[in-house]
Amino acid sequence: MKKLFSVMMAAALAASIAAAPAFAETVTIGVYEPASGDNGAGGKQETLGMQYAHSIQPTVEIDGTEYDVELDIVDNESNNDKAVSAASKLVSDGSSVILGSYGSGVSIAGSQTFADGGVPAIGVTCTNPQVTLGNTHYFRICFLDPFQGTVLANFAKDNFDASKAYVLTKQGDDYSAGLGHYFTEAFKALGGEVVAETFPEGNSDFTSYLTSAKNAGADVVMAPTSTEAAALIIEQAAAQGIEVPLVAGDTWDSNVILKAAEGKDVQIYVTTFYQEGGNPEFDEGMKEFINSDSTNTANNGGDDTVAAVTAMGYDAYFTALEAMKAAGSTDPAAINEALWDLTYDGVCGHIEFDENGDAARDSAFIKVANTETGAWEFVGEQGIQ
Numbered sequence: 286m287k288k289l290f291s292v293m294m295a296a297a298l299a300a301s302i303a304a305a306p307a308f309a310e311t312v313t314i315g316v317y318e319p320a321s322g323d324n325g326a327g328g329k330q331e332t333l334g335m336q337y338a339h340s341i342q343p344t345v346e347i348d349g350t351e352y353d354v355e356l357d358i359v360d361n362e363s364n365n366d367k368a369v370s371a372a373s374k375l376v377s378d379g380s381s382v383i384l385g386s387y388g389s390g391v392s393i394a395g396s397q398t399f400a401d402g403g404v405p406a407i408g409v410t411c412t413n414p415q416v417t418l419g420n421t422h423y424f425r426i427c428f429l430d431p432f433q434g435t436v437l438a439n440f441a442k443d444n445f446d447a448s449k450a451y452v453l454t455k456q457g458d459d460y461s462a463g464l465g466h467y468f469t470e471a472f473k474a475l476g477g478e479v480v481a482e483t484f485p486e487g488n489s490d491f492t493s494y495l496t497s498a499k500n501a502g503a504d505v506v507m508a509p510t511s512t513e514a515a516a517l518i519i520e521q522a523a524a525q526g527i528e529v530p531l532v533a534g535d536t537w538d539s540n541v542i543l544k545a546a547e548g549k550d551v552q553i554y555v556t557t558f559y560q561e562g563g564n565p566e567f568d569e570g571m572k573e574f575i576n577s578d579s580t581n582t583a584n585n586g587g588d589d590t591v592a593a594v595t596a597m598g599y600d601a602y603f604t605a606l607e608a609m610k611a612a613g614s615t616d617p618a619a620i621n622e623a624l625w626d627l628t629y630d631g632v633c634g635h636i637e638f639d640e641n642g643d644a645a646r647d648s649a650f651i652k653v654a655n656t657e658t659g660a661w662e663f664v665g666e667q668g669i670q
Contacts, residue, residue, distance in 0.1 A: 311355050313356075313379055314354060314355070314384060315378065316335055316384055317383050318331055318384075318386050319363040321360055321362050322363025326512050327388075327539060328363070328387040330539070330594050330598075332598060333574075333598065334571070336574075342603070345609055347612075352609075352615065361388075368390075372399060383405070385409060385411075387409065389460040392423070396420065404617045405422050405620055406422060407605060408427065412464070414429050424642040425644055426604060427597060427644060428644065433649060434471055438450075438471035441477075441504075449480065450478070451501055452465045453465075453482055453494050455486070465507070468507050491514075491522075492525065496525070498527070499525070499527060506531050507532050507533065509536065515545070516544075531552060531553050535555065539594075540586040543659050551654075553653065558597050559597065560663045563596075567596065572589040572591065576589050590660070599632060600631030600632060603631060604627070607627055608623050634646065647668050647669075648666050
């Protein structure tokens with residue numbers, strides 16, 4: 286009887302093992318974004334787009350095998366020095382491809398680590414040309430600062446009849462210095478005059494800079510800064526009665542800016558990648574995702590405004606999945622090779638890469654902050670001649 290019982294138990298165990306599903310294969314996408322520091326607010330919003338995309342499609346079929354996708358999220362702290370260790374962790378964790386970063390400086394800082402580890406990276410909103418220049422492993426799905434700076438210069442000239450611009454940038458910030466430079470060159474080429482100043486790391490008092498802009502008789506103030514600095518600039522500009530428009534690039538496209546501007550007598554215009562309402566299905570799903578969890582809401586700045594960087598993060602995730610499918614492999618080298626010929630239509634538009642790994646984009650959305658409603662209003666879509 287004991288022998289029969291043992292045989293029956295063994296048979297049952299064998300049957301249960303046979304019936305149990307095989308362990309799923311896993312592929313890792315590294316998320317290289319700031320969750321703290323000057324650019325933490327933007328980094329969290331960009332990451333939210335990736336997390337929402339992952340919630341919609343948490344698996345991918347590669348060469349006939351279904352893989353669970355794991356997001357390995359690492360905080361680069363908005364710091365060029367600490368960014369290297371964040372990049373190293375993603376490589377050592379076995380990422381097949383890496384997404385990020387919000388902030389060109391940290392993207393440039395982590396680039397060599399990705400190259401040495403043989404892992405391709407897809408930049409989401411890092412707009413400085415240096416990110417992809419001279420390498421074959423860094424791609425990006427956004428427009429570049431030479432384009433964005435020119436769009437802003439043309440907009441200032443055409444819409445405000447501006448002949449003098451005050452340009453304020455942050456010392457040591459690749460994004461800020463780069464976009465300020467390209468705006469300056471384009472504005473001068475249009476016959477305009479530029480007064481330029483820089484502010485140091487950790488500065489919180491912009492009163493003297495804004496006074497300089499007023500005394501110089503500037504028709505427009507251009508300040509490509511982090512959202513943290515931008516909020517202070519807006520508050521202090523309102524306090525000083527600055528009446529000329531404040532214009533900036535994609536970093537100002539944030540509900541942090543809207544909240545800083547709400548109820549104040551200021552004009553704020555930004556260039557960006559996406560306008561809420563551009564894809565209602567995406568917007569509805571994104572808002573539900575933001576509101577479904579208190580952490581998501583907090584990471585989005587406390588409300589359900591859909592930022593362009595969030596939409597871009599969403600597109601970046603699916604671009605990575607398409608690259609894996611095209612490669613037919615989770616091998617980083619194969620994915621790197623597949624990216625060169627990849628095309629994908631996302632919520633922010635068509636994505637394909639040129640010989641530098643840069644997105645072929647030729648237009649930008651321009652928004653204005655409605656200081657009464659606390660929302661962005663669409664002004665237009667603009668390219669350059």
